[in-house]
Amino acid sequence: MKKLIYVTIIICILVSLSGCGSMRKQYRRLEQMLVVQAMGLDNEENGVRLTLASAADSNKKAICLSGSGKTISAALERIRNYSFEEDIFCAHVSHVLIGEDAAAAGIDDILSYICHSPELRIDLPLYIIKEGRAEETISGIGVSDKGVTELMDSIRSAMEHRGDGNVFTAAEVLGSMERSGSALVCAIEYTTASEKSPEEGEELKTAAVYGYGVLKNHKLVKFIDSRDAVAVGFLLGKPGICEIEVQDNDGHTITLEIDSGSARIFPVWNKSGYLKGIDVQANVSASVLETTGRGADFDNAKYANYLVAQLEQELSERIGNVLRLSKTLRADFLDLAGKLEYSEPQHYRAAVGDLTELLPELELRVSVRGRLSHTNDLKDAWP
């Protein structure tokens, strides 16, 4: 009898711990929930505009919900109250899109919400929409079985090996902000898609990677376009695959595909041991992807060297552009401080305090060593 009593007591406690009993208010059925996968945030005069989207499936389009409030929580509560959906489940949000206006006003409140929310994860990828609003982008993108969630999923997976963009999570942005007061966020643009609507022949809308948004003190201060974004990839140590166009000595355009590369960053000290400049030494390897005209002759060392020189010059210019932007903005969004410290930790810690203060006065030296790795099937120009 006593054993039965003990077992009953223990089972009662275990049942309570498993989420039933007093925690019944948290019990939800799957079919009652709208699983939100994309979240958009825009600035409004008196607060924020929140847009939520579910994933699309083969039978129905993605469901989009929008609401405004003084805070994100208030906007979410408003969406919950004024929606047909029984329960809005945000634990599986996998993309956060921020309108340019909201990013320019500052994303600190957004980061704070992500970090404090019991549902959201801090490794959520963030995107800033160049010259656009998140609500318009989320509700405007998509066809019957592909919505913003599916599109952002494919953008994210493409970015893993592409060299002209990177996706940064809220944790990475926060970490970079804490470290240097600035950060990069993947920038996308809301634009016209290649496809047209099968029924009406109307233009469809899509999102494409633009480059990066530069944040300083949590506010968007500048965009880096996809051309210079290639250099950012090199400086961050994630060069990836991307195309670069150069001119050969006859003025024909040759498209080279960068397949690997690296950049090392060294401090340049003056005689007194203070930081005088930054020396960037990059290596790049590219293959020939496309040629125009008939003059291409890759067996000719002079011709190949000329192309390599063009490649080096192009990349050097782009790296220089990004570094100059960092200097101009006084924003160490590339974590130059960490990279400089890495090469000479002892000296750096002794001589340099806050790198952002020194950035505008620093000299820049950029050197690039390139090589043509291969020309794919054909050795020279066609025919």
Next chain:
Amino acid sequence: MIALCTVSFLAPALRLFPASSTALAGRAAWLAAPAALPVMLAYIYLLSKLMDETVEDEGLAELCLRLMGKKAGTVILCVFVLWYLVYGAFVLRTGADRLITTVYPYTPPRFFVISMGILCLFAALCPLRSVMRTAKLVLPIVLGLLFLMLLFAFFSIDKSNIFPISLYDIWPVFKASFSALNVTVGVLYTLCFLGGMVKKEDGRIRSYGLWVCFATALLTVLNLCICGCFGPKLTSRLSRPFFSLVRSLVFFSSIERMEALLVTLWIFPDFLLISLVLCVSQHCMRLICGCPFDNEPPRLLSIGNGRWLIWLCSLAVILLGLVIAPDTASLDLWSKKIIPYSNLIFAFLVIPTIYIYGRLAKKLKKEP
């Protein structure tokens, strides 16, 4: 004993160590545990020397009474009892807070405090070997899952978050090493109180020395993974960095949000630590009150032979768990200041004092 030691150690190791050590040592925080290793080994040696002086069926509590005399010994044991009751309550409260902030956001803490307290009461009512057997069963599951999480996190480490290290990091690492000491020595000296309740084994220094090396390696890997993924600044700001890390992990691009499973499993380290604390506190209370100990396995609900003290201790722990740290700010104060400092005082002041007093009074001789 080692299994109980390991599982109990995991509760403070994950709660306290990553955030506190990273706040002090930044990216060099992963060196904090290795830096503390010599002191940990020296502490094992001290505890071993102290425990060598115990006779059969004697633990640290009995030794304390014998060395310090009836009055001073009783006072010290009272202080220990008070400490363990508060510590047990604190573990109950932080366990509840962890469940609320990770899985059950709308549940009041009193529910978890009371239910866990009752479970621990049953554990304390059982013979100690039941608690040890539970630890043996739980250890492979908890450690296996922990290593799996750390393995997946290892591939997300950004080396710029943990390197470079320079001579300027020596002092911060030294300060952070106290966090590693804190989580390790607390479990070690608590186990000394069980000396009289378990069979003595040879090669104690060696096995605990190896355990300390294992604990150091675990703390190092833990900090490498957490700090390597989040960076030192963010890690030090997170309230539960390890669980935030688990929340962020995606396995094979398809399985995610595993934190509920891990948080639920983490009830076991809390359960065993609180049960251990209850066992020790009721043991000390029975010594103070002069109650006889059970010669044969007692009936579970019997209150004879001073077993009512187990109920009293459990009730005290549950009540204290309900009243201490009602809000986040006070929980932070308890977690970062009151508990760690008190633990270090007991480890490095009270216990060495017992040893030194015993030596000075020449009482460190085995009684026939």
